Amino acid sequence: MFKQHKKLWIWIASVLGVLVIAFAGAGYYFYNVAIVPGQKSFLSKKHALKKSDPLYKQTKWYNDSKKERWYLTSTDDNLKLDANYIPAAHKTNKTVIILHGYMNNKDTMGPYAAMFHELGYNTLLPDARGHGQSQGNYVGYGWREKGDVRKWAKKVIAHNGKNSQIAIFGVSMGGATTMMTSGQKMPSQVKAYIEDCGYTNAKTEIEHEAQTIYHMPGFPRFPLVEILSGYTKLNAGYFLNDADSLKQLKQNHSPMFFIHGSKDNFVPTKMVYANYHASRGPKELWLVPGASHAKSFATHPREYEQKVRQFLDKYMA
Structure with a gap:
């Protein structure tokens, strides 16, 4: 009898050991997919600029424009961060800091x-840490980047003067970064925020991506996401739940414009309602008809510019 029990316990221990190794390996794999910068198979590939592109004129203008290179060193990890600064056609104290999405860059x-x-x-168009020309070996999902945005804002003020008026604008992960930035103490010169298709929480978004992008409806959220979050804490300095737009928005009392495509499947459209209701300051919401993820501007360029102008005219006098 004793031998039988011993064999059973050995078998159970062996199975548990295999499961632990399997889950640890899976967590490490997903860490490399979700957190480590690099080319991702689930992201659409960049294509050559064509005159038929809805934003052809805007893209060509940017490509041809003269840009100043700005640099910053992050306070926490001592990373060298890179940005392009383009002065307005006529001298002004008004500046927009523009934040890009996951695995994109300032350009x-x-x-x-x-x-x-x-x-x-x-x-001012910064490269987020781990993207473009900025240093870093992880993606911060807005949580680690929010302090960088505050430093960029201070750099704008140092360059353009104490009478500066600044708006923060971001798309996708840049939108989430915008929302997370709004919940910290910012210089008084930061007057307004515009977020386009940002997620509510990095952990929630990663769970959604695992189920939809990788076609894993039976994805074992527990314990894989917790293991991934643990790897992220060890290597990137934050848990996935830390990157929470909702928590930060509850501390925001500045004006915020929320934009989201009605057909966004990557960051589900329903997330914008939770984000909108969480913010404590003046706020507006535009659900863009027929727009998929990060395509609101390309889908309705004139209306997009008009609504952004109307919002900023209220708060950037």
Whole structure:
């Protein structure tokens, strides 16, 4: 009898050991997929610029424009961060800081820079840590980047003066970064925020991506996401639940404009309602008809510019 029990316990221990190794390996795999910068198979590939592109003129303007290179060193990890600064056509104290999405870079935000330039603003386009020309070996999902945005805002003030007026604008992960930035103490010169298709929480978004992008409806959320979050804490300094737009928005009392495509399947459209209701300051919401993820500007460029202008005119006098 004793031998039988011993064999049973050995078998149970062996199975548990295999499961632990399997889950640890799966967590490490997903860490490399979700957190480590690099090319991702689930993201659409960049294509050559064509005149038929809805934002062709804006992209070409950005490509041809003269840019100043700005640099910053992050306070926490001592990373060298890179940005492009484009002064407005006429001298102004108004600047928009433009934040890109996951695995994109400052140059992919060129059309938005063109739009804000048309509206009379200086524009600053940073590369987030681990993206473009900025240093870093992880993606911060907005949580680690929010302090960098605050430093960029202070750099704008040092460059353009204490009378600066600053708006923060971001798309996708940049939108989430915008919302997370709004919940911390910012310089008084930061007057307004615009977020386009940002998620509510990094952990929730990663769970959604695992189920939809990888076609894993039976995805074992527990314990894989917790293991991934643990790897992220060890290697990138934060748990996935830390990157929470909702929690930060509850501390925001500044004006916020929420934009989201009605056909967004990557960051589900329903997330924008939770984000909107969480914010404590003046706020507006535009659900963009027929727009998929990060395609609101390309889908309705004139209306997009008009609504952004109307919002900023209220708070960037």
